[in-house]
Amino acid sequence: MQKYFIPKEKLKLGIIDTDDAFHITSVMRCHIGDEILVSDCENTYNCKITSLKNDLVTFEIMYQEIGNKELPVFVSIFQGYPKGDKMEEIIKHGVELGAYEFYPTIMKRSVFKLxxxxxxxxxxxxxKISKEAAEQSFRQYVPQVCDIPYLKTIDFSKYDKKILCFEEAYKNGDLYNFKTIISSLKKDDKIAIVIGPEGGIDKTEYDYLLSLGFIPASLGPRILRTETAVFYCLSSISYEMELKKSE
Amino acid sequence: MQKYFIPKEKLKLGIIDTDDAFHITSVMRCHIGDEILVSDCENTYNCKITSLKNDLVTFEIMYQEIGNKELPVFVSIFQGYPKGDKMEEIIKHGVELGAYEFYPTIMKRSVFKLxxxxxxxxxxxxxKISKEAAEQSFRQYVPQVCDIPYLKTIDFSKYDKKILCFEEAYKNGDLYNFKTIISSLKKDDKIAIVIGPEGGIDKTEYDYLLSLGFIPASLGPRILRTETAVFYCLSSISYEMELKKSE
Structure with a gap:
């Protein structure tokens, strides 16, 4: 069943308009009586379509969906601005994997000029990509892409844990830091994860981040592309915190 | 340092030709005396370039690289053939994340016609994509994309563990199966992971796989795209088996 995020006031009125109405009528080809999920980012409702036009769909709420779909921690991704359209790929899959927010961050080795x-x-x-990915993956919350900041302008003081993904850490013998941090997370912790762009983190950036309390962490023995590092981090956090093993 | 996989006989002769020679001269713009990593898929050597032409590069071996970069288990990915060029994305990132081999598998809901x-x-x-990703991620082994089989023609009898990624499993209360299996893996285990195409696994395919001993497993509460499921599985296996936590 397709999910749509709409503003609270439209949920109260029972209407969906703009692109989403077009999506319901022309992409999903729904009919009157079909069920959809509608969320105001706080709660999600199972709804029945009561009328359909290309620019306006009306619905009535049947019942509230229960069950939490969100990671138990707030993961902010500070992604060194990568080449081409990789940032879009990172947001798309990162949303599915549970990221809380994204900062495409301009670092020394970003080729991108703002x-x-x-x-x-x-x-x-x-x-827009984040919203679509949140709908597709049945998130309760639409992760925000907040700003395109320069690294030095970011205030990292509110984070409980700060991880710098750093491939060189493996050469220095680190296979411990990432798992030690992730396995010690508590519900509602705020985590900042910094990932360099294709060329990696510059030495002055590395020193700066360590001075702010970041822990350099290896993600295993293989060198990951910048976009793959995000998937690794978020998947591992879900595996550690959301999945359980039978005893 | 860039890595190149070449056949054993060329390693013995100390020569690199074809596309790789072009890559060294024209893409990486190497000079005589520059260092490269050369592997025959068994061992990897740190080498020095001794001569350069667009179609022939010669090198001499300096020393053998040590340290294992491979996942401690053999993960075979049976990926329901997806739309567009997603299979290439899956291979590219799946190789970085340590997959052993890939079977782009034609399932009932694959839109692809062979x-x-x-x-x-x-x-x-x-x-070719696998080889490039293996070079980029410093793998010791180039994962093979072996065949484009139909699901029913595959012999799954050699696998120690068989996982069917199945989003409906979460609705049935499963958050246990995946982690229970992954956390019980032993070195050199052979693991088959089946992932459906965009439309998911068909009911008859589900029944068939379960009759072969596959365990249906949820990858958490969010619905993942087919390509994201691969990244989740491989990242989790690496996190579980390759990373360690300090006590």
Whole structure:
């Protein structure tokens, strides 16, 4: 069943408009009486469609969905701005894997040049991808792509745990730091994960982040592409915290 | 340092030709005296370039690289053939994350239609992507994309553990099966992981796989895209088996 995130006031009125209405009528080809999931980012409801037009769908709420779909911790991804459209891939899969928010971060080795006037449209596109991925993966919350900051402008003080993904850590013998941190997380912890762009983290960035309390951590013996590192981190957190083993 | 996989006989002769020679000269723009890693899929050597042409590079071996970069278990991915070029994305990141081999498998809900005459060229392309990803991630072994089989023609009898990724398992209360299996793996175990295409596993395929001893397993409360499921499985296996925590 397809899920749609809509503003609270439209949920109260029982209406879906704009792109989502088009999606229901023309992409999903729904009929009157079909069921959809509708969420205001707080609660999710199982709803029945009562009328259909390309730009306006009305529905009535049948019952509230229960069960938590969110990671038990808040993971903020500070992704060194990568080449091409990799940032979109990172957001798409990162949302499915439970990230709380994303900061495409301009680091020394980012090839990307920020044009201020294009920033808003970039962010709008990123947030559209996030919303679609949240609907597809049945998230209760739409992760935000908050800003495209420079590394030095970010305030990391609110985070409980700070991880710097650092492939060189493996050469220095680290296979401990990542799992030690992840296995010690508690519900509602706020975690900052910094991942360098393709060329990695610059030495001055490394020193700066360590001075802020970041722990450099290896993600195993193989060298991961920048986008793969995000998937590894989030999958591991889910595996550690959401899955259980039978005794 | 860039890594190249070459046949054993060329390693003995100290030569690299074809695409790899072009890559060294024209993409990496190496010079005489630069170091590269060369592997015959068994051992990896740190080598120095002794001469350079676009179609022939010669090198001498300096010393053998040590340290294992391979997952301690053999993970075979039976991926329901997905739409578009997702299979390439799965191979690319799956190789980085340590998969042992891939079978792009034609399942009932695969939209893909196999044209026999295109099979060889598809497999050649998949294996090229695998080789490049293995070089990039410093694997010691190039995972093979072995065949494009139909599900019913596959012999699963050699596997120690058989996992069917199945999102419906979560609705039935399963958050246990995946972690219970992964946390019980032993070194050199052979694991078959079956993942459905976009539309998921068909009921008859589900029954068939269960009759072969497959365990249906949820990968957490969020619905993952077919390509994301592979990343989740492999990352979790690495996290469980390769990373350690300090006591």
């Amino acid at each position: 044009e201020e006037k294009k920033k808003e449209s970039k962010l709008a596109r990123f947030n | 044209e026999e005459k295109k099979k060889e060229s598809k497999l050649a392309r998949f294996n």
